[in-house]
């Protein structure tokens with residue numbers, strides 16, 4: 001099975017490589033699907049044919065692909081390329097539509113994962129390697145997410161044997177995107193952490209059998225729970241995975257999904273060939289709010305999608321959110337506010353607003369009940385609300401928090417997802433829980449008339465619940481958009497023109513346009529942020 005590579009080809013010494021580039025040209029690896037053979041694809045700038053070759057003469061040497069072994073054989077390489085370069089916005093949208101067909105994840109997480117996929121295609125240009133941590137108990141669907149990402153990322157390698165020399169050789173030679181299920185690497189915890197710590201920066205090498213290997217590269221790890229390693233976690237996009245109630249999702253190995261992935265791969269590859277030398281990050285205000293590691297992560301992800309400033313702004317927003325929520329468990333001040341909201345939305349289901357002053361009182365009662373020695377000012381409460389994306393409105397000189405359907409849903413998600421540690425008084429009685437659509441959805445209780453097409457898996461809003469018209473408008477738009485993408489994808493496949501991106505009619509959908517929203521709803525002012533927690537003198 002193992003073949004010894006020749007040392008001379010065409011009368012020239014060989015140079016084993018997975019990638020070589022010069023100004024406006026590059027030589028990259030592809031794989032012939034039938035024979036599994038690795039070949040070079042020679043790209044010489046836009047407008048010229050991409051050539052397929054077994055060896056390539058270069059600087060008095062002959063380039064040859066790396067020798068295949070039992071690990072390299074399992075690395076995915078592209079086998080075709082598209083004729084034209086698709087815009088980033090289009091690629092992001094296509095990836096998202098694929099995710100929507102097989103994953104039950106919030107928009108924000110799907111967007112982060114789509115950005116991650118893009119980043120893997122230009123990994124050799126990135127300052128730090130991006131990591132994704134998929135966190136969920138076995139059976140929650142982390143493996144599905146791994147498999148879906150594996151279909152789309154550059155040079156994906158799904159592996160459990162992370163200590164073999166062959167594995168390190170493969171990492172060193174072709175910089176794969178690694179997919180690791182922590183539970184499958186039993187007994188290799190130390191190796192895994194070593195691999196992860198050494199693999200984010202370019203100049204750190206892993207030592208193995210007296211040789212040093214480059215382990216730099218994008219990685220996705222599925223964890224049953226987040227590792228107790230803040231330094232490592234702060235380098236990751238953290239995606240909590242929950243078991244889904246949806247039954248309409250396609251499997252990652254279904255024909256439809258494979259087809260979609262095969263449609264995308266040549267386009268992602270073309271994007272790499274054409275754009276990798278001209279990547280830049282647009283200047284987006286607010287980047288300095290990110291902490292250093294999150295800032296590094298932002299730069300890597302933003303570089304890959306820098307052509308699309310709207311996407312970069314959204315990325316920044318998502319990473320800020322990551323920075324704020326990925327603490328486990330939440331600090332007591334945040335727990336108290338979320339707990340108080342949870343109490344309120346169940347005790348007074350008919351009320352869609354909550355006075356900030358009342359919320360502050362309730363949060364302080366919770367702090368007292370939890371034995372905390374500090375209390376919150378209404379401003380500090382405002383800061384917490386702002387961090388979690390809750391909106392406030394001003395009515396008759398008083399600030400009230402909007403508890404619309406979206407806000408109620410968010411409170412439930414925060415409670416279940418981030419281990420909010422609050423006294424039992426914050427949880428509703430069984431009776432109230434029965435009346436709450438979100439509690440019911442979380443506990444998997446479905447009444448007969450709660451048939452739903454809602455992509456969240458929640459039953460539709462109860463009749464008395466007040467629906468934010470803006471949100472309805474936007475979610476309506478989104479549904480049209482999804483439908484449309486599905487149709488287009490199907491048509492694209494039918495016309496058998498794989499490898500060529502058709503000009504797609506511009507639909508002018510502004511998904512990220514917040515202007516409308518800002519007219520109606522005031523976000524919390526910045527000056528309120530200044531004071532965080534007011535200490536309370538007890539004596």
Ligand SMILES: [Zn+2]
Pocket residue numbers: 346412433436437438439440
């Ligand atoms: Zn509830």
